[in-house]
Amino acid sequence: MPKFAANLTMLFNEVPFLERFAAAANVGFNAVEFLFPYPYKIAELSDRLQQNRLKLVLHNLPAGDWDAGERGIASLPDRVSEFQDGVGRAIEYAKALKVPQLNCLVGIRKGVDADKTRSTIVDNLRFAATALKLEGIKLLVEPCDSYDIPGFALNRPSEALDVIRATGSDNLFLQYDIYHMQRTEGELAATIKKNLPLIAHIQLADNPGRNEPGTGEINYPFLFEFLDSLGYGGYIGCEYKPHTATAEGLGWLKSIDRSSYAK
Template identity: 60%
Template sequence: MPRFAANLTMLFTELPFMQRFEAAAKAGFKAVEYLFPYAFDKKELTAALRANGLQQVLHNLPAGNWEGGERGIACHPDRIGEFREGVGMAIDYASALGCPKLNCLLGKLPQGVSADEARKTAVENLRFAARELQGAGIMLLVEPVNYFDIPGFFLTRTDQALAILDEVGSTNLLLQYDIYHAQRMEGELAATLTKNMARIGHIQLADNPGRGEPGTGEINYPWLFKHIDAAGYTGWIGCEYKPRGETVEGLGWRTALPR
């Protein structure tokens, strides 16, 4: 049976962020993830986790000006110094929160930068981040994102991500496999998961179309969860979807799963 982590950036958004920890725990979640912790005090976040018996399983490296539309800077040749400073900040937060994995969003291809130059920059930055995180006992992840939701995103497919992992050549870098993004870009979910399970460090979910909760779209999630179990995945699956209504009302998909 999969273990599900509540993505607090997407779920319980009817509540202020710091109240979402308690809501997640009351809904039966044992773990949480979210995009970024950096706007909050580490002690406040740690206290919320402990008070609600929750484990922090993932957050992202700093990703540039998110509110301004940036979606990562790891492939930006002119932002290497900023990226490396962000790695240090991320390690500081993850260490305080007991978070074992950090995800790197490579970002959109910068205007005027060739794909080859962006790839070279991303590889160098990932090598640096993987080495720094390994020293702190934290696993680095990299995530393909579909270009329908984020036009211009540099990393969009599983095979592209795995080729970058090969080039980086670090045992401390794995794939973050988002089922929703993968369905939009390539399909073949079961085959891809089975083939690459040893290189997948984290899984996230949402249904398609609409990025809603499981059961609202075309993906046969009850079957896929069984397949993921059979393929040997024992990690958390982050629930990074947009509830159709209030979050608790849309959790029937989870309670209906066979135990």
Template identity: 60%
Template sequence: MPKFAANLTMLFTELPFMQRFEAAAKAGFEAVEYLFPYPFEKKELAAALRANGLQQVLHNLPAGDWDKGERGIACHPERTSEFREGIAMAIDYATALGCPQLNCLVGKVPEGADINVVNRTVIDNLRLAARELEAAGLRLLVEPINTFDIPGFYLNRTDKALALIEAVGSPNLKVQYDIYHAQRMEGELGNTLSKHLAQIGHIQLADNPGRGEPGTGEINYPWLFRHIDSIGYEGWIGCEYKPRSDTVDGLGWREALTQ
């Protein structure tokens, strides 16, 4: 059976953030992930994990001003210093929280930017981040995001992510494979997972359309969960979806779709 991690950015949103750890544990989760730890003190987050017997399996590198619509800065040539400062901050938090891997949202292509300069910037930034995370015993991930939800996002397909990983040339850089984003951009979920499993460091899920719970849309999750088990994926699957109503009331899919 797959191992599911609660995404605290998306689930239990009726509660203040720091109360979501306890809610996740009470709902049967043994692991959590979320977008950013940086608004909170490391000690406070670590205490919440310990108190509730939870593992933290993922968070993102700093990604610019999220509230103003920024979705990453790794592809912004004029912000390389800011990106590199964010690497150190991310490593500091991940180490304190026992989080083994960090995701890089590369961002939306800056308007009017020379795409050749953008490409070089992304490669250089990821090469540095992969090297520094490896030295800290952490793994770096990069995530394709669909361009329906985030128009202009630099990295939007699995094949592009794999080509980028090859260009970076680091064994410490893997794909964060989000089933929802992949379904919107390319489909071929089962074959892609099988073919590129060795390059996939983490999986996330939501159904489509609507980004709701598994079982609310077009994706055949019972088959997909069996397939993920059969190909030998041993990592966590982050539940990064929008509950249709109350989070706990909607968790029946875990048993219903994984038999």
């Protein structure tokens, strides 16, 4: 069974962020992920990880003004310098916190034609993938559905794979979010199997509602066994909105037969 990481941006919202590390460890997680480390000092994040014996498996590159609705800047031709500066900042955090891979949200198209948007994404991803490779860190790119993020520049795995190929980089991979891809196109198992060599990280939530597995239409018991049969060895980030409190909604995780799967 793939290993699970608690997404601290989404889970344990009932407690302040820095207390979520202990909350995740207390319910059995040994790995975490979250959107952005940048509001916090490296030392305080490192302390929380060490105190709770947690591994940080993923965070994102800087993505612009999140509170103002920006969801990445890699698609914006007039923000290239800012993007490149953000890559350097992300590397600083990732090296200090021993993060093996970083995700890039490419952002929302803003009055730029499709060809220019694509070429900007390709150039920025090539730059970031090259910089990260020098540090031994993988770069991921994530397609997102257009219902939750209208105007997002990459919606389907095929679109993300197209820009991956266009960069010519061997250090750029796909982050496959099951929730986003169920809303976009379905065909979850077939798409994962077809593209498994380039999938470096998976995230989950059920649909509709983006709540925990078992609250919607996605057959997660099947998908977990399917991923195991494929030999997927990466983490699955639990990036969902708890229907109630996080700990109360972990029945899906506790129900998995741990005797036949590795945590």
